[in-house]
Amino acid sequence: MLEIYNSLTKxxxxxxxxxxxxxxxxxxxxxxxxxxxxGHARVLVVFDVIVRYLRLLNYEVTYVRNITDIDDKIIVRxxxxxxxxxxxxxxxxxxxxxxxxALNVLPPDIEPRATDSMADIISxxxxxxxxxxxxxxxxxxxxxxxxxFKEYGKLSGRKLEDQIAGKRVEVDAAxxxxxxxxxxxxxxxxxxxxxxPWGKGRPGWHIECSAMSTQCLGDQFDIHGGGxxxxxxHHENEIAQTEACTGKTSVNYWIHNGFVQVxxxxxxxxxxxxxxxxxxxxxxxxxxIRYFILNSHYRSPLNYSSDNLDxxxxxxxxxxxxxxxxxxxxxxxxxxxxxxxxxxxxxxxxFNTAGAIxxxxxxxxxxxxxxxxxxxxxxxxxxxxxxLASILGILQEDPEVYLQGGVNALDGLETKEIDKLIQxxxxxxxxxxFKEADRIRDVLTAKGIVLEDKAGDTIWRKE
RNA sequence: GGCUGGGUGGCAGAGUGGCCAUGCUGCGGAUUGCAAAUCCGUCUACCUCGGUUCGACUCCGGGCCCAGCCUCCA
Numbered sequence: 001m002l003e004i005y006n007s008l009t010k011x012x013x014x015x016x017x018x019x020x021x022x023x024x025x026x027x028x029x030x031x032x033x034x035x036x037x038x039g040h041a042r043v044l045v046v047f048d049v050i051v052r053y054l055r056l057l058n059y060e061v062t063y064v065r066n067i068t069d070i071d072d073k074i075i076v077r078x079x080x081x082x083x084x085x086x087x088x089x090x091x092x093x094x095x096x097x098x099x100x101x102a103l104n105v106l107p108p109d110i111e112p113r114a115t116d117s118m119a120d121i122i123s124x125x126x127x128x129x130x131x132x133x134x135x136x137x138x139x140x141x142x143x144x145x146x147x148x149f150k151e152y153g154k155l156s157g158r159k160l161e162d163q164i165a166g167k168r169v170e171v172d173a174a175x176x177x178x179x180x181x182x183x184x185x186x187x188x189x190x191x192x193x194x195x196x197p198w199g200k201g202r203p204g205w206h207i208e209c210s211a212m213s214t215q216c217l218g219d220q221f222d223i224h225g226g227g228x229x230x231x232x233x234h235h236e237n238e239i240a241q242t243e244a245c246t247g248k249t250s251v252n253y254w255i256h257n258g259f260v261q262v263x264x265x266x267x268x269x270x271x272x273x274x275x276x277x278x279x280x281x282x283x284x285x286x287x288x289i290r291y292f293i294l295n296s297h298y299r300s301p302l303n304y305s306s307d308n309l310d311x312x313x314x315x316x317x318x319x320x321x322x323x324x325x326x327x328x329x330x331x332x333x334x335x336x337x338x339x340x341x342x343x344x345x346x347x348x349x350x351f352n353t354a355g356a357i358x359x360x361x362x363x364x365x366x367x368x369x370x371x372x373x374x375x376x377x378x379x380x381x382x383x384x385x386x387x388l389a390s391i392l393g394i395l396q397e398d399p400e401v402y403l404q405g406g407v408n409a410l411d412g413l414e415t416k417e418i419d420k421l422i423q424x425x426x427x428x429x430x431x432x433x434f435k436e437a438d439r440i441r442d443v444l445t446a447k448g449i450v451l452e453d454k455a456g457d458t459i460w461r462k463e
Numbered sequence: 464g465g466c467u468g469g470g471u472g473g474c475a476g477a478g479u480g481g482c483c484a485u486g487c488u489g490c491g492g493a494u495u496g497c498a499a500a501u502c503c504g505u506c507u508a509c510c511u512c513g514g515u516u517c518g519a520c521u522c523c524g525g526g527c528c529c530a531g532c533c534u535c536c537a
Contacts, residue, residue, distance in 0.1 A: 043537045162465035184504025311487040358485035
């Protein structure tokens with residue numbers, strides 16, 4: 001039985017889909033004006049694993065992850081760059097897709113863009129206007145009248161009267177109430193704009209998600225996800241918009257992942273303490289980043305540090321080392337035993353990937369113990385290890401390639417040279433010239449090559 | 464002030480009413496020409512104060528501390 005922590009009810013609940021065997025899921029994707037940082041990577045990886053796991057449970061999942069390609073930040077950045085905003089967003093959409101591919105994040109089924117959804121956005125605002133939830137301020141902007149939506153605050157657990165308006169962001173003078181938010185914003189000179197019943201302008205920050213999610217998934221769907229920082233105001237406002245339009249509960253399960261922190265402080269663009277995915281990829285493999293993310297529960301804070309990534313690196317190398325030289329193709333991997341049971345139990349418990357990884361290590365350990373004895377059992381377990389790891393999107397590379405490759409992969413010439421030196425060392429060892437053998441090993445060690453002398457053979461891997 | 468999450472061994476990080484997480488690192492042993500890898504063993508872990516209980520790190524209550532949110536953020 002799958003249990004999910006639902007941010008809406010603040011408790012773990014048994015998951016029941018709206019439609020038997022099917023899941024409709026929406027995740028807030030990127031606002032594309034810069035490269036993805038590790039915080040974005042966390043959302044991408046976490047929900048990637050959630051989707052993979054839901055599919056494993058035989059649900060037919062429709063996964064929608066949007067792209068917000070028009071908003072204030074994009075306009076500001078495009079202006080700074082003296083660049084058309086569309087060129088800017090195209091560039092970062094491409095970069096995001098590259099990052100996703102590197103991180104082994106499977107593409108969503110639908111990836112709607114705000115700028116392609118203008119008709120839906122406008123029709124939704126019209127409906128809100130018709131239902132009496134909006135007003136046009138004297139500056140021409142259309143606002144959502146939060147006081148009209150009785151359930152406002154149900155997701156974040158906030159009461160309007162307890163909030164300190166303008167605590168961090170200045171309140172717009174045109175609003176009736178500080179908690180109101182913009183639905184349609186009038187275009188200033190030289191700003192990108194779309195025609196609408198309220199004049200040329202662009203959508204406010206929250207409406208695009210309400211429009212795209214209902215457009216792609218209907219008035220009601222199962223899961224809505226995103227980072228913790230979106231819970232308020234973004235998701236609260238999405239609820240206000242969608243439910244004021246449809247009169248129905250829009251989402252059954254809200255899933256929010258925790259932050260990535262740097263030195264115990266949230267990683268964010270505004271604080272400037274972020275590391276982009278491509279930056280980190282210069283020093284670590286994508287799989288190491290993925291492991292690092294999945295090694296803690298998705299709701300916990302995750303501290304970014306090179307120590308933690310180094311630990312991820314060692315841990316993965318150990319698992320690959322175990323798989324090295326074991327043929328797994330004879331078995332399909334779908335083995336039912338105490339490992340698979342506990343793996344599923346962990347994943348069923350609100351996607352406890354850290355617990356699931358610990359099971360992978362228990363299997364690894366068992367394979368190491370068996371390897372000298374029962375070969376076929378070791379192969380069977382290795383196939384299982386790979387299969388279970390595939391749900392987390394790790395351990396899928398050829399171990400040989402993985403262990404000899406990496407961030408600064410060697411070229412063919414270098415590997416030929418290594419093989420030559422290893423051959424020389426083997427000969428030295430046969431003639432008991434250990435001084436020479438050690439000298440050769442030292443040369444390779446200095447290049448970051450680690451040797452392992454197996455029975456009658458020597459293999460190598462990168463440090 | 465209100466609202467969310469959290470506080471677990473050297474570090475990271477799960478979990479459980481009584482016994483073992485797991486990973487990284489350190490230490491001892493086996494193995495090895497020496498290593499590496501692997502195996503075996505090992506390091507005073509559960510913020511604090513009360514309560515419930517035969518038994519609490521785990522359940523309940525009061526503190527303290529950390530992070531985040533209160534209309535820019537994943």
